[in-house]
Each structure stands twice: as structure tokens, then as C-alpha cells.
Amino acid sequence: MEALLKKHNLRKTSGRLSVLQCFLECGKALSHGEVQELVGQKMDRVTLYRILQSFEENGLLHKVPDDQVSVKYALCDHVHDLDHAHSDNHAHFKCNSCGDTVCLEESSIPEINIPRGFQVNQSFLLLEGLCNECVD
Amino acid sequence: MEALLKKHNLRKTSGRLSVLQCFLECGKALSHGEVQELVGQKMDRVTLYRILQSFEENGLLHKVPDDQVSVKYALCDHVHDLDHAHSDNHAHFKCNSCGDTVCLEESSIPEINIPRGFQVNQSFLLLEGLCNECVD
């Protein structure tokens, strides 16, 4: 786990270790507030924001739109690659019952027709509904 | 314009008329803050939130994800239909330079493979990049 930080050019701190552990253990996308609950209130709110930000900038996490309200983060597809340039170009699914958001890593976002002259740099596809555990 | 409100079962108020006018005139997705600037500070912030909410509930506007930070609203595809059950199932494009968000009404969101047992109720596809006016 410390190796993961080093590999992504992030200094090893106790805060970063606990945040990383949260994501490795729970395997789903987490909002700032959810991580805060997991690591406890002893970690400063702002520090946590900065840790999430540094993880994203260094290719450890990627942003996931949450309900058009706030952001969640999820582990990047190839966390163990040195290459940060991978795309995480996959869809996400959010269950409206249990609230969990998961990566659909096998479902890459298809090409979309865009007007002439437009240039797409990034795309976000969020599906909402019920997960297998919450369906009926 | 008053007819539009009536058609969607919304009482005619001065606030609703000015908000509706904003959307009819500017033809792009607007955030709460952007509408507030257009209608002026004399309209209460909370009232504006409630007007946007009522417009969405009655099929006049639909939500558009904005940068995973906040929400924008755009006129529904078939504002003049009595049927509110239309889907607005199209992609959106946000320009990272000018900040404008537009509906790509000709680009419906394609079907995505989802895990067995999952049920999709709604989907949001946001493309980000540069619009034709901001490219180079």
C-alpha cells in the first residue's frame, strides 16, 4: 500500500494511508463525506479534500458524478500501472435505493455524434436505477 | 408563454413568467445562479429554487449534470406536448472554455451493458470539451 503511494509520487502520510485503505477495502465509489465517516473526524475536513484531490491528480482515483449533486471517487482501472494517462473511460451505475455507485469497467462510453467543430475531451456516463441487491 | 404554464398545470405568477422567459430566450442550460443573475436579486433565492423544481416536476425543464458540481436546467425536448412522460434521453455538451451547456437532442444515449439483475431507470451522458466558438 505504501508502494502504491510511492509509485504515484505521493509522500507517505498516515492520512493518505487510511484514505487509500478505505478505497482498497470497500471497492466502490465514495464521496468525501463517506470517506470522512470511515476515517473518523480526527482527520481534518480540508486535509481530506486535499488528499482526494492529490490522489486524483496522480492517477490513483477518478471522479464519478453522483446524482448531479456532488462528486464521488473510485479507484482507477489500472492503479498498478505507472502510466497515469489511462482514461477511466467507462460508465458508472448508481443505485437509488442503497446509494452505492460502482464502476462498469467493462462498459466503455460509446462514441457520440457531436456538432461540427466541437471537440470532446472527456465524457461522463451515469446510469441510475436499482442494483441486483435492491431490485425487488 | 402563459399558455405554456397552464398547459403544464402551473399557476401563472410573475416569478414563473420571468424564469420561463430566460430559458425561452437564451436557449441553453442554465444553473440556479445564472437564472438568478438574469431575473435579478429581487426574486428570493429559495423561491427560484422552488420554481425550477416545479418546472422540472411538471415537465417543462430537465436537469443537466454540470461538471459534477452543481445542476443546470434546460427546456425539455417537447415543451409543447401535453405528455410529460417524454424522456429527454439525450446527451449534453459542456464547453470548458465559455461554460455553456447545450442539449445534443439528436444524440440519444445508447444502450449500455449492465450487470445481470441491475435495472436502469435513468441515464446521464455529459461530454466536456470545447465548443465550435471556443476551439482554437
Place this chain on the structure above:
DNA sequence: TAACAAAACGCAACAATGTTACAAAAACGA
């Protein structure tokens, strides 16, 4: 047109999310 009930509004208060500035503490390479 007057009266009434339902809906919308204004205001206050609150919660959640996110950002910035600055000084203290910790990490890391030399």
C-alpha cells in the same frame, strides 16, 4: 364580485459541499 382554499412566496435558519490563506508540523533527500 366576494369569499375561500390551495398554492406560491419571502424570510430566517440550517446543512452540506467546497475553496483559500497562513502558520505549524511532517516527510524526504542530501
Place this chain on the structure above:
DNA sequence: TCGTTTTTGTAACATTGTTGCGTTTTGTTA
């Protein structure tokens, strides 16, 4: 161990969004 750079904690602030409540407005009916 020393010195530099990064990270952290704290405070202060901004934006976004929600709830409760009393007042005003709207649409309907007598």
C-alpha cells in the same frame, strides 16, 4: 542530522441546496 519541500490543521469564507413558518397571491366557486 539538516534543510527544503510538502502536507497538515485551523479559521474564515463562498456556494449550493433544504426546511419551517407565517403572509400573500392565485384560481375557483358561491
